[in-house]
Amino acid sequence: MIIIADVTIKDIAVAAGVSHPTVSKALNDAPGVNPETKRRILKLARQMNYVPNVAAKRLVNKKNRSFGFIWPKVEGLFFYHLCTALQKEALTRDIDVFVSMAEPAMALRNFNQHFIDFVLCWLFPNWIPSADFIKERERFKGEVTIIGGGRMDQCNTILIDRGKGVYDAVQYLAKIGHKRVAFVGEDTEKSQGYIKGMLKARMEYDPDYLITIVSTYYNGIEDSRKELYDKFTALWHSDHRPTALILDSQDSAFVMINILRDLDIQVPDDLSIICYDDIPELSIYPVPLTTCSPSISGIVDKVLTIYENFYEGKSSVKQPEEVILPELIVRESTVPG
Amino acid sequence: MIIIADVTIKDIAVAAGVSHPTVSKALNDAPGVNPETKRRILKLARQMNYVPNVAAKRLVNKKNRSFGFIWPKVEGLFFYHLCTALQKEALTRDIDVFVSMAEPAMALRNFNQHFIDFVLCWLFPNWIPSADFIKERERFKGEVTIIGGGRMDQCNTILIDRGKGVYDAVQYLAKIGHKRVAFVGEDTEKSQGYIKGMLKARMEYDPDYLITIVSTYYNGIEDSRKELYDKFTALWHSDHRPTALILDSQDSAFVMINILRDLDIQVPDDLSIICYDDIPELSIYPVPLTTCSPSISGIVDKVLTIYENFYEGKSSVKQPEEVILPELIVRESTVPG
DNA sequence: TTGAAAGCGCTACCAT
DNA sequence: ATGGTAGCGCTTTCAA
Numbered sequence: 001m002i003i004i005a006d007v008t009i010k011d012i013a014v015a016a017g018v019s020h021p022t023v024s025k026a027l028n029d030a031p032g033v034n035p036e037t038k039r040r041i042l043k044l045a046r047q048m049n050y051v052p053n054v055a056a057k058r059l060v061n062k063k064n065r066s067f068g069f070i071w072p073k074v075e076g077l078f079f080y081h082l083c084t085a086l087q088k089e090a091l092t093r094d095i096d097v098f099v100s101m102a103e104p105a106m107a108l109r110n111f112n113q114h115f116i117d118f119v120l121c122w123l124f125p126n127w128i129p130s131a132d133f134i135k136e137r138e139r140f141k142g143e144v145t146i147i148g149g150g151r152m153d154q155c156n157t158i159l160i161d162r163g164k165g166v167y168d169a170v171q172y173l174a175k176i177g178h179k180r181v182a183f184v185g186e187d188t189e190k191s192q193g194y195i196k197g198m199l200k201a202r203m204e205y206d207p208d209y210l211i212t213i214v215s216t217y218y219n220g221i222e223d224s225r226k227e228l229y230d231k232f233t234a235l236w237h238s239d240h241r242p243t244a245l246i247l248d249s250q251d252s253a254f255v256m257i258n259i260l261r262d263l264d265i266q267v268p269d270d271l272s273i274i275c276y277d278d279i280p281e282l283s284i285y286p287v288p289l290t291t292c293s294p295s296i297s298g299i300v301d302k303v304l305t306i307y308e309n310f311y312e313g314k315s316s317v318k319q320p321e322e323v324i325l326p327e328l329i330v331r332e333s334t335v336p337g
Numbered sequence: 338m339i340i341i342a343d344v345t346i347k348d349i350a351v352a353a354g355v356s357h358p359t360v361s362k363a364l365n366d367a368p369g370v371n372p373e374t375k376r377r378i379l380k381l382a383r384q385m386n387y388v389p390n391v392a393a394k395r396l397v398n399k400k401n402r403s404f405g406f407i408w409p410k411v412e413g414l415f416f417y418h419l420c421t422a423l424q425k426e427a428l429t430r431d432i433d434v435f436v437s438m439a440e441p442a443m444a445l446r447n448f449n450q451h452f453i454d455f456v457l458c459w460l461f462p463n464w465i466p467s468a469d470f471i472k473e474r475e476r477f478k479g480e481v482t483i484i485g486g487g488r489m490d491q492c493n494t495i496l497i498d499r500g501k502g503v504y505d506a507v508q509y510l511a512k513i514g515h516k517r518v519a520f521v522g523e524d525t526e527k528s529q530g531y532i533k534g535m536l537k538a539r540m541e542y543d544p545d546y547l548i549t550i551v552s553t554y555y556n557g558i559e560d561s562r563k564e565l566y567d568k569f570t571a572l573w574h575s576d577h578r579p580t581a582l583i584l585d586s587q588d589s590a591f592v593m594i595n596i597l598r599d600l601d602i603q604v605p606d607d608l609s610i611i612c613y614d615d616i617p618e619l620s621i622y623p624v625p626l627t628t629c630s631p632s633i634s635g636i637v638d639k640v641l642t643i644y645e646n647f648y649e650g651k652s653s654v655k656q657p658e659e660v661i662l663p664e665l666i667v668r669e670s671t672v673p674g
Numbered sequence: 675t676t677g678a679a680a681g682c683g684c685t686a687c688c689a690t
Numbered sequence: 691a692t693g694g695t696a697g698c699g700c701t702t703t704c705a706a
Contacts, residue, residue, distance in 0.1 A: 008684085021693060024684065053683050055393075087437075098437060100436070110435070345700085356677040358703095361701060369675060371676085374676090392698090392700095394701085396698090396699080397701045
């Protein structure tokens, strides 16, 4: 490979017959440079193909418009779509986005080393900061925003009221006449919201309606499917067959819809369905699914607003915390029950 | 926010009672440091939470064991799994991985600005370098490896012989007795491999067997599904109904398997199936799919080997180019025809 | 084996 | 308005 020595401000200084600090000022729109001199320097810089050395710049001062996202250790397409949306919007604002799939403390450290000064970290409600994470956050030059349920000192927080989202979904089903609503998913704030929603709506509740499973991520898809299949068929053939089903994630949806097909259960005629997470892939099912999901564009907006505040220096950890409420999007998988 | 000044090698030097060049040598495994001194310095560095300043390192032309991956603008889970595998293996080798979803030239520029000095870029065979990409590659301090079919001067290349992969898949089907094999997918090297394979195997070929579709990514899933549904049912009810089907991607698989269900076609009894791309999600189907796919761990190995060569300085753009051949993994979706 | 000094490209400060 | 100088954190050279 041919190595071409980079043009430096000193080279430009020589060519322009000025000193290198003057070139630096001209190039950085700093005050105190004769307009005529500045014009000459700028022109020369262009002609000579000058490219600033970011390492040298960085060694002297710090901030830059960059953004790091720490991808949680969770399968699924939601985060892919979030990243895509984030990248797209950040581009219009001239922010460089990087994604790390490393464990959070490590990711934060990597971002710090590489001068990324705003980090968004998706963490779940059961997360508690590890000693490493705390250390890295202290060392981190910029700002950290935690979204998804995790909390920590010195970090902005965006909560997602998943419980309320599912609660609302249950109320909607009640409103359109359903009496027996089941829930499939992990035991989280979502299942809690489901139970509260059932109580509030005075539905016919039976413990069998709450089908909790372990994430396919930990359990393997095959095993999850089998467990779910057994539990669900038992419920389906019982005397309290549900008329509607809430799926707590795209994860459970993929498996569950598959099971429904095997059992020849028609959606929505035999069973109405609401699925948490709204991603395009869900539309491969014959029936467009009613979903309950935090809006990706809403998340992106909120996060980039925090970013801009940080960049302007107006930043500080906010109280009260921001909360995002999942929205219900009614499509064809739900009918009056 | 509490600002804690970074600890530098000078701080360590003071603590260790040596000079900072000695610390530098110790930290970089350079020769000429008393083992005892070195041990002390290393321990101190750990205790003091020393993190090297990559900008300063870069200023003196040093590499920093970082790796950037440019995620192609394609939906699908394959790249997610690739990233995960890459991250995992890189961790064991102490390499920091960053992912960018920006357009390639922009991504390269961002990586350069942030001192990431090895970039892997997934690009398809029809890709031709944009002026911007060429410019950014020239400016880029480190090394660029292009994988997936794209090529460019000054870059390492890893090709994937998708055509041969599909060709081999056809030969396998021929070997187990199939006579009429159809193909569903985009018009790419894969469909070319399919045609060559059909000719070689002296199969009963009919143009109807080649069902080309536009990626769901550009077309929308609904439209793709409808188009595919029409074409396939026509073929299925013709007098030359296929006994086996090759799907060119997870993308077409998701849609096609859905269609097969609607038509009540049983896999593999009524139809054998081979799918390109081997990802865990495909296992949600009742029948484990026979797949034909570049091995993710193979890709990771190959790429990290190139990385290590680069890091050791033994690097140069290799000729001939490396080629990865997709592997056939026979599962239950194919039976003798 | 060790360390003093130079220098990478840049910006900040303070003279001029 | 301009430029000399110092210094960011690091590696390299070379003398001790």
